[in-house]
Amino acid sequence: MTRQNLQQNTLIGLVASLLLAAIKLAAGIFGRSSALVADAIESLADTIGSVLVWQALRVAARPPDPSHPYGYGKAEAVAALTVGGMLVIAALYIVVKAFHEIVVPHQAPAAWTLAVLAAVIAVKEILFRFVMRGAVQFNSDAARADAWHHRSDAITSAAAFVGVSIAVWGPGLTGLDALVLADEAAAIFASGIILITATGLIRPALVELLDATSEEMSVNISRIAAEVEGVHQIEKVYVRKSGSGYHVDMHLHVNPESTIRVAHALAGKVKSILKAQLPNLVGVLIHIEPATEPQSDQTTASQ
Numbered sequence: 001m002t003r004q005n006l007q008q009n010t011l012i013g014l015v016a017s018l019l020l021a022a023i024k025l026a027a028g029i030f031g032r033s034s035a036l037v038a039d040a041i042e043s044l045a046d047t048i049g050s051v052l053v054w055q056a057l058r059v060a061a062r063p064p065d066p067s068h069p070y071g072y073g074k075a076e077a078v079a080a081l082t083v084g085g086m087l088v089i090a091a092l093y094i095v096v097k098a099f100h101e102i103v104v105p106h107q108a109p110a111a112w113t114l115a116v117l118a119a120v121i122a123v124k125e126i127l128f129r130f131v132m133r134g135a136v137q138f139n140s141d142a143a144r145a146d147a148w149h150h151r152s153d154a155i156t157s158a159a160a161f162v163g164v165s166i167a168v169w170g171p172g173l174t175g176l177d178a179l180v181l182a183d184e185a186a187a188i189f190a191s192g193i194i195l196i197t198a199t200g201l202i203r204p205a206l207v208e209l210l211d212a213t214s215e216e217m218s219v220n221i222s223r224i225a226a227e228v229e230g231v232h233q234i235e236k237v238y239v240r241k242s243g244s245g246y247h248v249d250m251h252l253h254v255n256p257e258s259t260i261r262v263a264h265a266l267a268g269k270v271k272s273i274l275k276a277q278l279p280n281l282v283g284v285l286i287h288i289e290p291a292t293e294p295q296s297d298q299t300t301a302s303q
Contacts, residue, residue, distance in 0.1 A: 009131050010054040010146050016127055017047040017153070020120050024157075027116040033109035033167075034101040035160035036117065038094040038187040042156050042194060045090040049083035053146040056080075060140075060243045070283060073243025077208040080145040084201035087152070091191040091198065098187040108167045108180045117161040124154035139244040139280060141208065145201045152197040156190035163187070207241075214239045217246055217278070224277055230254060230266045232291035245282035248274075256290035263288045 021043035028036030056079030064071045128150040135143035163186020170179030217239045225234050233253035240247050252270060254263050267286040275281050 009134050010057060010143065013127050013131050013146060013150060014047060014051060014054060016123065017043055017150070020123060020153075021047055023116060024120060027113050031110035031113035031116075032107055033113050033160070033164055033183055034098060035163045035183045035187040035190070036109070036113055038097055039117075039120075039153075039156050039160045039190065041093060042087075042090045042190070043153050045086045049079075049086055049146065049149055052079045052082055053143065057140070057143065070242060070247055071245070073241075073245055073282075074209060076141050076143075076243045077205040077241075080141045080201050081205035081209065083145050083149065084198040084205065087149075087194050087198035087201070091194040094187050094191040094194070098184040098191075101184045101187075102181055108171065109164045109183055111168050113164055114161060114168070117157050117164065120157045121154050121161065124150045124157065128154060141204055141243075145205075148197055148201065152194055155193050159186045159190040159193065161186075163189075211240045214241060214246060217248075217281075220278060221248055221250065221274060221281070224274055225250070225252070225270050228266070228270050228273060230258075231270065235289075236287075242282075245280050246278075247283035247285075248281060249285045249287070251287045251289050253289045253291040256292075 021040050024036055024043060025040035027033070028038075028040055053076075056075040059072050059075040062068075062072045128147050131143060131150060132147035134140070135147050160183075163182045163184075166182035167180045170182060171177050218237045221239065222234045222237050225231060231252060231254065234250060235253070236249070236251040238249045252267055254266055258266070267288055271284040271286060274284055
């Protein structure tokens with residue numbers, strides 16, 4: 001699979017989400033289900049999110065240029081943050097609409113809406129697994145966000161299925177007319193799931209956009225570089241994520257008696273080894289420092 005396939009997966013998810021949202025909206029209106037209408041609104045938010053993700057993947061795939069020497073990878077984080085914000089708005093709208101329906105008397109949803117929901121759940125779960133496979137392979141936050149949109153849509157549809165089932169069959173089986181409100185209760189529950197999903201998308205996007213360091217990658221870089229012969233010490237290892245790749249700035253302590261040519265060659269060797277062992281490391285900037293300790297076989301690494 002290539003990054004072009006990743007974009008194609010997003011486009012497939014976009015078309016499928018748009019069709020499913022239209023089907024759910026029509027079914028919710030004609031079937032008198034507020035949970036289904038709310039679910040359709042959430043799906044429309046997902047569809048818009050898929051458009052943003054698709055465009056972000058196209059932008060992120062551009063090679064570095066003079067005006068963007070670090071590339072365009074952060075476009076993925078921008079898309080993930082935007083989509084997370086849209087999910088928050090969709091969740092809040094669903095809650096407001098559900099409370100409105102609670103205070104307005106209405107009939108139970110039509111029973112056939114359950115078949116629509118069952119089909120939607122199955123399709124959305126398949127789309128989640130399909131898109132997530134590529135997201136994991138390329139460590140793409142934007143594609144991962146897109147995959148989780150499909151999963152959150154499946155969850156909200158499942159909640160709607162339970163709520164509609166209780167609203168349709170509950171009053172007749174128990175004699176409790178209030179069970180018709182299970183439709184709205186399902187919508188409110190689904191909004192909570194959407195908010196949790198949105199939080200999971202917004203947090204890593206903010207971490208990337210604010211250039212927070214990756215501790216795990218920093219430790220791996222220090223360990224690998226410290227094992228290269230000629231390296232005395234590693235310090236100031238700063239790692240930042242950009243799309244599916246990472247950029248690192250680091251200080252390398254070498255023999256103070258080394259010539260510039262030798263020190264430069266050693267830095268190039270460290271860079272090659274790092275990129276070979278850490279495929280997601282797309283940029284390595286090394287600053288050479290003269291070691292203050294006597295040369296020894298033991299190399300220490302510190303951040």
